[in-house]
Amino acid sequence: xAEITITDDIAxxxxxxxxxxxxxxxxxLAEDLDGMDDQATHLLATDNGTPIGTARVLEKxxxxxxxxLAVLKPYRGHGIGAAIMRAALDDLAARPHITEARLGAxxxxxxxxxxxxxxxxxxxxxxxxxxxxxMVRPL
Numbered sequence: 001x002a003e004i005t006i007t008d009d010i011a012x013x014x015x016x017x018x019x020x021x022x023x024x025x026x027x028x029l030a031e032d033l034d035g036m037d038d039q040a041t042h043l044l045a046t047d048n049g050t051p052i053g054t055a056r057v058l059e060k061x062x063x064x065x066x067x068x069l070a071v072l073k074p075y076r077g078h079g080i081g082a083a084i085m086r087a088a089l090d091d092l093a094a095r096p097h098i099t100e101a102r103l104g105a106x107x108x109x110x111x112x113x114x115x116x117x118x119x120x121x122x123x124x125x126x127x128x129x130x131x132x133x134x135m136v137r138p139l
Contacts, residue, residue, distance in 0.1 A: 004044070005043070006041055013037075013054040013068075020071070052075045081112065089116070102135065106132055107132065
């Protein structure tokens with residue numbers, strides 16, 4: 001099973017994101033590199049030291065915004081994304097001033113996030129040219 005840690009190795013997280021978002025999904029690199037990485041808490045999943053998945057957490061008032069969840073293709077379907085999300089939720093729950101978690105889910109991932117306790121909210125929107133749905137979960 002992958003090891004998931006909070007990391008300062010933003011470059012490793014960005015490499016995973018580039019493979020998933022830019023190379024696979026065709027998102028412009030400038031869309032992924034939005035200037036917010038220095039303000040975020042980063043989670044990194046590794047397999048024997050090799051980066052295989054990531055997510056980041058940003059704070060906005062009493063909300064924790066989880067984003068940039070990415071798992072390399074060979075490792076998908078093994079619960080790594082869910083483990084990263086649980087680690088992100090645990091990190092947010094440990095911050096007393098944070099009362100909810102939010103994220104923008106790609107439409108085909110809504111069921112994945114619902115299984116983690118998130119509820120869709122509002123209308124579908126485009127992010128980086130892909131349809132997304134805002135989702136929320138109380139902590």
